[in-house]
Amino acid sequence: MKTIKLIFTAIILSTIFVSCSSDDDEIIANPMEGFNLVTSFDANNHSIELYSKKNDFNIGYNEVYIRIKDIGSKSYVSQSEISWMPMMHMTQMEHSCPKSTLTITEDKTVSKGFMVFQMPGNADEYWDITITYTINGEEFTAKKTIDVISPADGKQKISTFMGSDGTRYVLTMTAPTEPKVAINDFTAMLFKMENMMTFPVVEDYKITIDPRMPSMGNHSSPNNEDLSYDAASKMYKGKLSLTMTGYWKINLKLLNESQEVLKGEDVTVDNLESSLFFEIEF
Structure with a gap:
């Protein structure tokens, strides 16, 4: 009789365990776990959420x-x-910025893309974003003012400039986001400004790099690789060697397909920095 009771108890516990496991399996994972809700706003009986x-x-x-x-x-x-x-609303003009199309991710409720803001907002000039979306064949539009700020570390990771060819370019660093004392993957994106609203990706140029530590005699580092265009990612990819922690100025030169220098200079004894650069401090 005692044995039968033990078996019966085991069956009940097993049933409870399976039931709990089944319930756990039904918990839907949050696809935005680990991301920050930067802004959200309501329109058209919908809530639009932007994460980063x-x-x-x-x-x-x-x-x-x-x-x-x-x-x-x-x-x-x-x-x-x-x-x-x-859209950036300035006191004298309006302009957009380089941006991607939005693509649906593995989670069908999440779309992904990028924007490259050239300047921060201020008390008199501001950014807003217009979202246009279609649900069951019906199109909706929503607009929200957004805050765009300078990075907390104050380091330059984007440059907007006029090239020697008379074209205005936007060059932005995309990685490393967490630099290390190592040979880091180094990536950037390059766009040209066709007009106030259109910024196509520039392909097949070259960006040379020369990292220096101004506080340490302006020394460089070994095993760097210049940035070359990768068609799959539409980014410029190379390697950045950082041999110690501290402040680094990544001196750059932009060359077109004919190897003509459009912006930037070599670092020499008499010229300690390029006019085109990124900054990293870690």
Whole structure:
């Protein structure tokens, strides 16, 4: 009899365990776990949410994720067609910025893209973003003013400049985001300004790099690799050797397909820095 009771108890516990495991399996993972909700706003009975790994929108490269929630059902919309238009409203003019199209991720409720802000907002000039999206064949539009700030460390990771060819370019660093004493993967994106609204990616140029530590006799580092264009990612990729912690100025030169220098200079004994550069401090 005691044995039967023990078996019966084991069966009950096993059933409870399986039931709990089944319930756990039904828990839906949050696809934005580890991301920050930078801004959200309501329009058209929907809540539009913008996420990033950063806490804010910064000047330079911003990878952004968008979700749209139906306020009534409290459920996220799956596979919505979404486009966006960031706009800077200055006192004398308006302009947009380099941006990608939005693509749907593995989670069908999440769309992903990037924006490259050239300048921060201030008391008189500001950025806003217009989101256009389609749900079940119906198109909606929503607009929100957003805060774009300079990076907290004050280091330059984007440059907008006129090349010697008369073209205005936007060059932004995309990695490393967490530099280390090592040979780091080094990536950047290059755009040209066709007009106030259009910034196509520039392909097949070359960006030479010469990292220096001004506080340490302006010494460089070994085993760097210049940035060359990668068609798959639409980025310029190379290697950045950082031999110690501290402040580094990454001196750059931009060369076109004919190897003509469009911006930047060599670092020499008489010229300690290039007019085109990024900065890193860690």
